[in-house]
Amino acid sequence: MAFPTVTPPxxxxxxxxxxxxxxxxxxxxxxxxxxxxxxxxxxxxxEAKIAKLSGGEVPFHEPGLDELLRGNxxxxxxxFTTSYEQVADFADVHFICVGTPQRADxxxxxxxxxxxxxxxxxxxLRRRALIVGKSTxxxxxxxxxxxxxxxxxxxxxxxxxxxxxEFLQEGFAVEDVLRPNRIVVGVxxxxxxxxxxxxHKGVFDLAAxxxxxxxxxxxxxxxxxxxxxxxxxxxxxxxSFINAMAEVCEVAGGDVTQLxxxxxxxxxxxxRFLQAGVGFGGGCLPxxxxxxxxxAQELGAGEALRFxxxxxxxxxxxxxxxxxxxxxxxxRLPGPAGPDLAGTRIAVLxxxxxxxxxxxxDSPSLSxxxxxxxxxADVHVYDxxxxxxxxxxxxxxxxxxxxxxAVTGADLVCVLTxxxxxxxxxxxxxxxxxxxxxxxxxxxxLDATLWARAGWEYRGMGRPNPSV
Ligand code: UGA
Numbered sequence: 001m002a003f004p005t006v007t008p009p010x011x012x013x014x015x016x017x018x019x020x021x022x023x024x025x026x027x028x029x030x031x032x033x034x035x036x037x038x039x040x041x042x043x044x045x046x047e048a049k050i051a052k053l054s055g056g057e058v059p060f061h062e063p064g065l066d067e068l069l070r071g072n073x074x075x076x077x078x079x080f081t082t083s084y085e086q087v088a089d090f091a092d093v094h095f096i097c098v099g100t101p102q103r104a105d106x107x108x109x110x111x112x113x114x115x116x117x118x119x120x121x122x123x124x125l126r127r128r129a130l131i132v133g134k135s136t137x138x139x140x141x142x143x144x145x146x147x148x149x150x151x152x153x154x155x156x157x158x159x160x161x162x163x164x165x166e167f168l169q170e171g172f173a174v175e176d177v178l179r180p181n182r183i184v185v186g187v188x189x190x191x192x193x194x195x196x197x198x199x200h201k202g203v204f205d206l207a208a209x210x211x212x213x214x215x216x217x218x219x220x221x222x223x224x225x226x227x228x229x230x231x232x233x234x235x236x237x238x239x240s241f242i243n244a245m246a247e248v249c250e251v252a253g254g255d256v257t258q259l260x261x262x263x264x265x266x267x268x269x270x271x272r273f274l275q276a277g278v279g280f281g282g283g284c285l286p287x288x289x290x291x292x293x294x295x296a297q298e299l300g301a302g303e304a305l306r307f308x309x310x311x312x313x314x315x316x317x318x319x320x321x322x323x324x325x326x327x328x329x330x331x332r333l334p335g336p337a338g339p340d341l342a343g344t345r346i347a348v349l350x351x352x353x354x355x356x357x358x359x360x361x362d363s364p365s366l367s368x369x370x371x372x373x374x375x376x377a378d379v380h381v382y383d384x385x386x387x388x389x390x391x392x393x394x395x396x397x398x399x400x401x402x403x404x405x406a407v408t409g410a411d412l413v414c415v416l417t418x419x420x421x422x423x424x425x426x427x428x429x430x431x432x433x434x435x436x437x438x439x440x441x442x443x444x445x446l447d448a449t450l451w452a453r454a455g456w457e458y459r460g461m462g463r464p465n466p467s468v
Pocket of ligand 1: 136166167168170171232235272273275276277279280281282353354
């Protein structure tokens with residue numbers, strides 16, 4: 001397809017962009033695209049969130065985003081609203097960035113927010129516009145969104161739909177949006193393609209000034225939707241693969257960290273996303289592999305994705321492994337009803353699903369902390385950024401204001417999120433605070449020999465016990 005220059009329907013020189021849903025995805029995109037020079041309007045139904053963003057406060061922890069938000073609010077290029085009418089009146093291209101959580105009644109994705117945002121937006125449109133899905137969705141959703149748009153708009157307006165998945169990682173979101181490793185667009189017409197190209201020209205121009213290229217992959221709707229879930233399924237599989245190797249190392253006496261390094265040198269394999277530990281969590285990978293299986297099943301290709309069920313199981317077993325290790329280290333018996341850890345105090349370092357994030361959705365750390373508490377342990381949690389969200393998600397656990405408060409008097413320390421603060425902690429200093437020097441390194445992020453030398457009984461994931 002060609003990229004003829006298009007005049008945006010608003011008459012503005014560059015398309016005006018709206019991002020509907022200002023969670024991690026929408027807020028980051030809105031802020032970064034304003035930074036790229038676009039006029040941007042961010043929309044959400046959550047008034048508190050919009051008030052925060054309008055006031056210059058990012059409602060979640062994402063390195064570098066606050067400064068960009070404040071700078072772009074000040075420039076006047078970036079605004080936020082809770083009004084569909086304003087969004088419809090303002091933008092040429094509307095990116096749908098709302099959440100698609102796992103359904104309460106099964107593994108599939110809940111598309112309620114997509115339906116509501118698209119229908120309400122479409123009802124208010126008074127001129128031609130492009131609606132672009134960015135949310136992670138089951139394949140076939142873009143066609144359904146087209147039907148919704150047809151139902152709620154005047155056909156004479158010629159409102160069109162496209163799909164453009166995103167690949168940003170929390171903690172690196174700004175970089176991932178400004179300097180993506182690819183842009184994927186699913187389109188049906190030249191007009192949609194040209195509008196999307198114009199909407200990403202800022203990204204291509206930035207790359208050109210830095211002597212980089214950003215590959216653009218133009219596909220049909222189904223492929224664009226599938227690219228996203230396939231990418232996340234592959235990443236989840238890679239993590240579960242190395243965690244499965246960790247299980248084998250544990251019984252065979254191998255060291256998964258060395259194994260991972262050795263296979264990762266093969267460029268066909270690569271060493272990224274090959275860190276064994278307590279497994280993947282967060283708001284994307286776990287729910288996406290389940291929704292993908294559910295959708296494949298509906299389409300009659302369930303067999304093809306059966307391995308993703310195993311990927312999920314390997315991932316869950318790593319969480320159980322920590323409780324097993326804790327039971328062993330604390331000298332308790334497993335017992336038929338699970339271990340009894342009553343009378344022990346355990347420090348859990350980490351609540352976020354990964355470092356540099358305050359996101360605790362499906363966090364392995366919090367889920368393990370909860371299991372340990374259910375087994376009777378007195379669990380004390382500390383996380384550098386995730387405390388507020390953790391308190392909301394698991395109100396019954398004890399939360400401490402610092403790492404030292406959490407470990408003081410502990411019979412066992414579990415490092416479950418690899419924050420730099422924990423990786424660089426001094427085992428000698430911490431050793432003086434605890435009741436007993438026992439540590440589980442759930443992310444294989446500590447120097448095992450150093451900790452063992454400082455008198456700690458160390459257990460990693462898929463690694464032999466260190467010799468001093
Ligand atoms: C993931 C994908 O990496 C993004 O490309 C995608 O855009 C995003 O989902 C999404 O769908 O929106 P994210 O959820 O931010 O991004 O987190 P990841 O960096 O992928 O990490 C996921 C989990 O895997 C974390 O709990 C992390 O600790 C774990 N992990 C990661 C490992 O256990 N081992 C590794 O080697 C890598």
